Amino acid sequence: MVEIDKSLFGNEFLEMAFDHCIKCSTCKYSYKEFEPCCPSGEKFLFESYWASGRIRTIIGLINGDLEWTEDVLNPIFACTTCGACMDSCNAPHADYIVDMIEALRELAVKHIGPAKNQQFLVSRCEESCNPYGEPNSDNQELKKIYNLSDKAEWVYFIGCTSNYRQQKIRDSTLKFLKKANIDFTLIDEHCCTSPMIRTGQLSIVKDYMNYNAKQIVNTEAKKIITSCAGCYRTLKKDLSRFIGEQEFEIYHIAELIKELLDKKKIKFKSEYNKTVTYHDPCHLGRHMGIYELPREIYKKIPGLNLVEMKRNRNFAWCCGAGGGVKIGFPEWSIEISHERLKEAKEINANVISSTCPFCKTNLNDANINFGFNFEILDLTEIIDQIEIEFLE
Numbered sequence: 001m002v003e004i005d006k007s008l009f010g011n012e013f014l015e016m017a018f019d020h021c022i023k024c025s026t027c028k029y030s031y032k033e034f035e036p037c038c039p040s041g042e043k044f045l046f047e048s049y050w051a052s053g054r055i056r057t058i059i060g061l062i063n064g065d066l067e068w069t070e071d072v073l074n075p076i077f078a079c080t081t082c083g084a085c086m087d088s089c090n091a092p093h094a095d096y097i098v099d100m101i102e103a104l105r106e107l108a109v110k111h112i113g114p115a116k117n118q119q120f121l122v123s124r125c126e127e128s129c130n131p132y133g134e135p136n137s138d139n140q141e142l143k144k145i146y147n148l149s150d151k152a153e154w155v156y157f158i159g160c161t162s163n164y165r166q167q168k169i170r171d172s173t174l175k176f177l178k179k180a181n182i183d184f185t186l187i188d189e190h191c192c193t194s195p196m197i198r199t200g201q202l203s204i205v206k207d208y209m210n211y212n213a214k215q216i217v218n219t220e221a222k223k224i225i226t227s228c229a230g231c232y233r234t235l236k237k238d239l240s241r242f243i244g245e246q247e248f249e250i251y252h253i254a255e256l257i258k259e260l261l262d263k264k265k266i267k268f269k270s271e272y273n274k275t276v277t278y279h280d281p282c283h284l285g286r287h288m289g290i291y292e293l294p295r296e297i298y299k300k301i302p303g304l305n306l307v308e309m310k311r312n313r314n315f316a317w318c319c320g321a322g323g324g325v326k327i328g329f330p331e332w333s334i335e336i337s338h339e340r341l342k343e344a345k346e347i348n349a350n351v352i353s354s355t356c357p358f359c360k361t362n363l364n365d366a367n368i369n370f371g372f373n374f375e376i377l378d379l380t381e382i383i384d385q386i387e388i389e390f391l392e
Ligand code: SF4
Pocket: 020, 021, 022, 023, 024, 025, 026, 027, 028, 051, 052, 055, 088, 089, 090, 091
């Protein structure tokens, strides 16, 4: 057997590919339930599209059994990085499978280049600081509308999808924060860099993170709140990896709502008489371990009937938008959401709700494309529709 010099990898996550995977294929199905859990493997039905195959691809590329050709690009990038494989695998490397896939992508970008269309994530950012290529909002106008000062205890980090595509989520969050009397402000944001990290394109990541961190420090805020699961994961988990520990704490808006409910500072007053199912965003659920907290909020809304889809919590079926799949494989991306909508139909939900603007976008695109008539609403949008009593 050839001895591999692990120092050649240059990435601790790639090293793990050599140590533990026993090819048991458990990562193809949700553990115990035996339901398919990997959107990529289920679509392409070839070993290299499941986590176990991607681990073999890493080994082959590093030890020279495989060559860097265009043929390896598709299996490397056709993965939503949903992390369902991590929750099914019980080997010691399980928690790092997505890190391994992202490290593989970083290598692929260096050797061949990004997957189709994913280069636009970076080029649009270079033009306007967001991956949608929209003119950059410095958020000064919003600060005027909501009467926000330059210094505050909290910063609401809006995120690109909420600021440029799902503004109702942004506005619902802003209104809630104001009504709850939270001392917060906004900054001139650059993209949090989640799309770049997920697609292995790291050229602007540190600069953008440093820029955002500097803007936050200027406000003197010690707490950051976001309404986006992708921003949350990136700020809470990736930021320190790239630019070191920061002095501020990161919260998702759901965490603040739950805290205010627990401290009896808010009370939901009016009824929301609809049957709602909660779609766990991969970046809040499997990536950050938050499953029950949003559910506890829905359960506190009078009249709301919360029902669960067949695959839920750590075995939730991904919406299909993440990991660069929305831009790189747009048709397949909404096919993945189609699966999710079918599950919601089985349990007669009227509303599919989530805590991520990117999930909302993709579920909504599939809702329209496949002729379903669900209401797709973020938690913050439901909260915005009900009467809340704010107590001292
Ligand atoms: S990644 Fe984990 S679950 Fe998948 S084949 Fe390897 S050891 Fe088994």
